[in-house]
Amino acid sequence: MTHNQWGRPWPPQDEEFVLPHDLRGPFIREFAPQAAYRHRNSQVASVLYYKNGGHSIITVRGAEHNNKPMMGKPTSVCWIARGQHQASFQLELPTYGDRSRFKAGADVNWEVSDFYLAAEKRVVDVERMLRPPLEARLRGVSRRYGLDSAQQVDEAIQDELASGRWGGFGADLGLATQVFIRIDLGQAAADHQAQMVAVEKGSKVQEAIDTANKARIAANIDDAQKLIAAGETFQYATMLAQDPGRANEILGELQRQAREQRHGALDYLTNLINQGVVQRHQIDDQVQALIEYSRSVSTTVFPNGLPQAPTSLPIPPMPAVPPGPADDAPAIPPAPPNDTVPGQGQGQGVQDASSPGARE
Known part of the structure; x- marks a missing residue:
């Protein structure tokens, strides 16, 4: 049995040996003697164990016994380094x-x-x-x-x-x-100096970050003030343009404000429907009823009329229609200028006063 990583078999117990210079610990080896044990090495002490629990410590200077049996031989011997x-x-x-x-x-x-x-x-x-x-x-x-x-x-x-x-x-x-x-x-x-350099570098980096944040805030303050002044619906329009993924969230908020008749919300929501950004099936019944009502009284809700989608065409002008004798009478076209007069009765043509038919 070897110890201390010496990596070689131990010599016979009678042979002298030398302890290594880089000895890691005092416990060298343990073995069972095959005959009567004789201690011969000056660099180690031998600790002998007996069957009855006693032990002996032997060095080149002598032996010390503790409960050693009179006729017993050791069952185990441990070498312990000296010096x-x-x-x-x-x-x-x-x-x-x-x-x-x-x-x-x-x-x-x-x-x-x-x-x-x-x-x-x-x-x-x-x-x-x-x-x-x-x-x-x-x-x-x-x-x-x-x-x-x-x-x-x-x-x-x-x-x-x-x-x-x-x-x-x-x-x-x-x-x-x-x-x-x-x-x-x-x-x-050296470690302290490195710490100081790291702290200084970190403070400079943080200072640069703070400066950039202040510049960003200063650059955005005007835009933020404009958003606040423009009202909530303009803010929602900006949010929708920046993040289309929030469409459902913004639509829900607009409907809530429309139900509460918040200023501008119903106008803006109606405009989104006209432009095709929001579909009618996405609007709940209550808000849909408010929109329909606003269309019927558009002069109240929309003083300038309903807002038109950017892609829609203007409505062509319609000719003026004078009131007829009955609600189901056909519309009478407007009189021609100067020399024309409206005919009398269904199917009767219009004639000039100087024509031959007129004189007859």
């Missing part, structure tokens, strides 16, 4: 209000203070196990400062590490640690 090692990694700590991040480097010097606990906790990767509690402690400090106070947050973290409250950091894993944190001041300054 001091280091885990280095990068951190990102939040600024005040979580608006940005401080970039920091972390170095954790560690060594095993309790070999049995390191074996029990199976500490294979120190960074993975210590990063969460380390970040949790440092976030409480970094959140007091903004990105423009990188020097101050670095000093505050150093004071926190030197306060004596970090003496037991990692002890729950059987480790003794010493923690070093360094804030990347150059990166913090």
